[in-house]
Amino acid sequence: MDKILVLDFGGQYNQLIARRVRDNRVYAEILPYTTDIEVIKEKKYKGIIFTGGPNSVYDMTSPHYDKSILSLGIPVLGICYGCQLIAWMEGGKVSTAPVSEYGKIELTAKSSPLFENVPEKSIVWMSHTDYISQMSDEYKSIASTADCPYAAMENKKKGIYAVQFHPEVTHTEYGNQVLYNFLYNICECKGDWEMDSFIEKTITKLRETIKDRNVILGLSGGVDSSVAAALLSRAVGKQLTCIFVDQGLMRKNEGDFVENAFKNTFEMNFIRLNCQDEFLAKLKGVSDPEEKRKIIGSEFFEAFWNEIRKQNETAFFAQGTIYPDCIESGKGDAATIKTHHNRVRTPDDVKFLGIIEPLAELFKDEVRKVGEKLGLPESLVWRQPFPGPGLGVRVIGEITKERVSLLQEADAILCDEMNRNGYENKMSQFFCVLPGVKTVGVMGDHRTYDDLVIIRAVTTDDFMTADWAKIPYDILAKVSNRITNECKGINRVAYDITSKPPATVEWE
Ligand code: XMP
Helix, strand or coil: CCEEEEEECCCCCHHHHHHHHHHCCCEEEEEECCCCHHHHHHCCCCEEEECCCCCCCCCCCCCCCCHHHHHCCCCEEEECHHHHHHHHHCCCEEEEEEEEEEEEEEEEECCCHHHCCCCCEEEEEEEEEEEEEECCCCCEEEEECCCCCCCEEEECCCCEEEECCCCCCCCCCCHHHHHHHHHHHHCCCCCCCCHHHHHHHHHHHHHHHHCCCEEEEECCCCHHHHHHHHHHHHHHHHHEEEEEEECCCCCCCHHHHHHHHHHCCCCCEEEEEECHHHHHHHHCCCCCHHHHHHHHHHHHHHHHHHHHHHHCCCEEEECCCCHHHHCCCCCCCHHHHHHHHHCCCCCCCCCCCEEECCCCCCCHHHHHHHHHHCCCCHHHHCCCCCCCCHHHHCECCCCCHHHHHHHHHHHHHHHHHHHHCCCCCCCCEEEEEECCCEEEEEECCEEEEEEEEEEEEEECCCCCCEEECCCCHHHHHHHHHHHHHHCCCEEEEEECCCCECCCCCCCC
């Protein structure tokens, strides 16, 4: 398989670059700029992309790289900081630009293999304060803007190209064409990264590894573990045991939905542990959010591993880890934090034949494609993210059976109305929160003093920042009306109109 290396110099769009390459059916992987050149040589990449980064190449604490990478005979494309880095490594000059360029800028492109099928004038996305003020003699300028004479340059003989703009973002009109040209005209990739062949190859590999032995997977019903389950089921059928811990803190009927999606459709042993009572007993009287999270986490751990101990067998342990969980970033510690968050801790007394992570090469959108191809229901593949502690973080304060089911009822009405009106996929996440606040109301001739429910909905690309989503008023009116009529104990509905930051998506 052809491979492209995205060498990470700490820019914010680095995962996006790899995703765009893969959208063009070429496999891309990301390595930090601290990777030894010998490792890079061994991997036989068809091309290398230097990413952007927040630094100035003249600052010696900025990320740099061994200059010989430009003489390996492997084509290189530098983007933004990566572009300046190439200029500097090759003996050109980089300085503070008289005019910084941010946002959409008109580019004038010249003839180059990198700009095939790109018009002479087009809009690109720029974000830089330094620029190339002088190119080395071996390079030729292939594009300019009003304020940037060397907005792109090439050394055709060496196969080295550099662009000051960001081809990976959609604001760059012909950005994908530029990447396509690099991959196919310059690196001569074949375009052999496809989900069908990924599935085929992975199934073969899983069979070779697992042979006639067993494999255990913790299934949460989220996209990643569901797709991992479907893939493993295809590979080894009944040798797979999925353990689904239902802590009774899922949305209404979701436990049954997950069970139905797997139990009768995919060949496997499916174990559902209904632990609501045990969880609630441990959570009794606890209202501190961090304490609740800790209890839910450790109870989950107990329930899951006790079941595995009961099975008392030697098996492989599988997880739905995906590529962004594994990337070691050019910025340092960011990835380590995520790894801890996403990988399940295994207790010392349980031994496995090995850990299997069949999705560790895939980005989320690729995981979804695989899920669709394996025949998982659309509603599972496109499921909204759901926090590990479930409704435990949406029932503010103490969690009781009654409060969980009150929230489930209200939340089910919101979901129902959003689905009926075709809004199920128009927002990144929507849900109800029970803040534990009682307010005065009037129903018939009676004064009431009942619970308040909050509607929360967001749109976001990465959940690091989010906008509050604008659900149409008529849907909100219907939801409010139905909740106050159908959910006994709720007399008021409010709508959260806060973005992230300063708020977070969840309320706890
Ligand atoms: P916040 O509330 O941090 O949420 O803005 C961002 C995204 O993460 C989800 N979330 C969690 N997911 N365990 C998880 O697995 C958690 O403890 C947790 N807290 C928040 C949240 O639903 C949103 O998608």
